[in-house]
Amino acid sequence: MLAAEREGEKVMQMNRALVxxxxxxxxxxxxxxxxxxxxxxxxxxAPVVQAAPRPVAAFTFTNQNGEAxxxxxxxxxxxLVFFGFTMCPDVCPLSLSYVGDFLKxxxxxxxxxxxxxxxVDPERDTVPVMKAYLANFDPSIVGLTGSSDQLAAAAKLxxxxxxxxxxxxxxxxxxxxxxxxxxxxxxxxxxxxxxLRAFALDRDAPEDMTAEIRAVMAAKEKP
Amino acid sequence: xxxxxxxTLFFLCGTASAADAPGIVVTAAWVxxxxxxxxTTAAYIRVENKxxxxxxxxxxxxxxxxxxxxxxxVSANGMMQMNAVPALVIKPGQTVELTPGGMHIMVMNLKAPxxxxxxxPLVLTFEQAGEIKVEAExxxxx
Ligand SMILES: [Cu+2]
Numbered sequence: 001m002l003a004a005e006r007e008g009e010k011v012m013q014m015n016r017a018l019v020x021x022x023x024x025x026x027x028x029x030x031x032x033x034x035x036x037x038x039x040x041x042x043x044x045x046a047p048v049v050q051a052a053p054r055p056v057a058a059f060t061f062t063n064q065n066g067e068a069x070x071x072x073x074x075x076x077x078x079x080l081v082f083f084g085f086t087m088c089p090d091v092c093p094l095s096l097s098y099v100g101d102f103l104k105x106x107x108x109x110x111x112x113x114x115x116x117x118x119x120v121d122p123e124r125d126t127v128p129v130m131k132a133y134l135a136n137f138d139p140s141i142v143g144l145t146g147s148s149d150q151l152a153a154a155a156k157l158x159x160x161x162x163x164x165x166x167x168x169x170x171x172x173x174x175x176x177x178x179x180x181x182x183x184x185x186x187x188x189x190x191x192x193x194x195x196l197r198a199f200a201l202d203r204d205a206p207e208d209m210t211a212e213i214r215a216v217m218a219a220k221e222k223p
Numbered sequence: 224x225x226x227x228x229x230x231t232l233f234f235l236c237g238t239a240s241a242a243d244a245p246g247i248v249v250t251a252a253w254v255x256x257x258x259x260x261x262x263t264t265a266a267y268i269r270v271e272n273k274x275x276x277x278x279x280x281x282x283x284x285x286x287x288x289x290x291x292x293x294x295x296x297v298s299a300n301g302m303m304q305m306n307a308v309p310a311l312v313i314k315p316g317q318t319v320e321l322t323p324g325g326m327h328i329m330v331m332n333l334k335a336p337x338x339x340x341x342x343x344p345l346v347l348t349f350e351q352a353g354e355i356k357v358e359a360e361x362x363x364x365x
Contacts, residue, residue: 086258089265089330091296091303093258094323097364132259136364161302167331177331184303200298 054194057081059154061118061144064131069144071193078113078217079189083160085121085180086133093136095184098206100138105210109217110140112191118144120162120182122151158187158195188213190220246274247313247352251320252359254328254343257336264337265327266291266345266359269320272313278351280311287343289332296324305329310350337361 057071057079080099084092096117103110117134119125122145125133130143155162162182185198186209196216199209247270254266266285272278283291293308308326313319321327328345337343342358349355 086261087263088305089255089261089263090294090305090327091324093255093364129260133261134259136256136258165304179305181302181304184298 054196055157055159056193057189057195058157058193059118059144060150061146061154062127064127064134064143064145066127069142074114074116074189075193076191078191078213079187080113080115080213081118081158081187081189082116082184083118083120083155083158083162083182084184085119085182086125086129087121088180088182091184095186096137096141099141099186101206102210102213103138103140106214106217109214109221112217112221115141116144117141118151118154120151120155120160120180122146122148159183159198160185188216190216246272246276247278247349247355248273249347249355249357252345252357253362254330254337254345254359256339256361256363257333262288262331262333264330264333265294265323266330266343267321267323267327268345268347268357268359269318270311270313270347271318272315274351275315276351277315278313278349280313280347280349282348283328284346284348285330285343287334287337288330289334291328291330291345293326294329295326339363 060068060070063069080102082095082099084095086092099115099117103113103115106113115138117130117137119130125143125145127145130145134141134143154160160183162180164178165181167177167179185200187198188196190196199212204212249268249270251269252266255264257264270280280293283293285291293311294305295308296303296305298304311319311326319326330343339361341361343361345357345359347355347357
């Protein structure tokens with residue numbers, strides 16, 4: 001092979017190497033560029049936004065008379081649902097007495113409302129305990145208790161939280177005593193079972209809650 | 224003489240031992256009647272510090288129940304909790320009122336149900352004023 005030919009061969013090899021490097025760089029740049037560009041690329045147009053469907057109340061419980069009830073039992077009527085427990089000495093009696101005031105303030109519309117007290121402490125709040133406790137409040141209030149699973153399912157739907165907390169003291173039987181932390185909102189459910197909204201008494205004055213529920217009911221109850 | 228009057232007419236005096244502890248005056252004591260079989264209830268008082276020094280309510284007891292603790296109902300992230308209040312400070316000239324939905328004396332493991340119209344003794348122990356005994360009127364819901 002001539003020296004010139006060898007030289008030409010070397011140049012061609014160098015050229016091929018350069019091309020290869022160029023291609024590699026190009027591909028790398030493309031990948032990097034793509035990665036950089038990706039977040040900028042607009043997503044396909046979203047379908048027309050629909051209002052989130054309101055959760056529908058669903059539950060299975062036992063009332064204070066020992067009868068099995070479900071959400072369907074109360075369909076066709078408004079519901080005002082409150083979660084608490086009978087050994088709650090301060091906030092729960094206050095809230096339940098507000099429910100009584102609310103029903104009185106509603107006047108004739110009250111017959112369209114079923115108020116319900118759901119216990120977050122079903123272990124201690126058995127049917128007879130619930131019955132004796134509710135005897136102190138408006139007689140139309142229904143008390144609902146059940147298994148811990150029934151409670152958990154209903155609480156999840158309403159967005160209610162509750163948890164047991166040891167008080168650091170003893171029960172008369174010697175066991176550790178506990179109290180319940182719990183959500184204290186009132187939930188308004190319409191006759192179709194939709195959970196419309198929650199009222200919190202530390203935020204909404206009882207009169208405001210009454211006025212708003214009356215307005216919502218009046219709008220819907222119009223013939 | 225005042226003490227004798229107070230002891231016999233504690234409803235009018237509001238506090239049975241005001242004469243012993245002029246700094247602290249406890250009035251308007253009431254306790255919610257038992258609801259069903261619930262062995263737990265809550266009592267409420269008004270405490271006024273007429274003295275010149277800070278005082279602290281350290282503990283509460285009642286012969287009617289195994290335990291009584293000062294609690295506060297507090298709402299945090301939509302959850303209602305009852306927290307123990309280790310010591311309630313009352314400054315000179317200050318009046319602290321315990322009311323439903325806020326601070327309360329949690330009465331636990333009642334020995335017998337409380338009926339409206341009766342009274343329940345409450346023994347309040349203050350750091351400065353010492354023991355003050357009041358009769359809490361047993362009332363309905365509010
Ligand atoms: Cu408490």
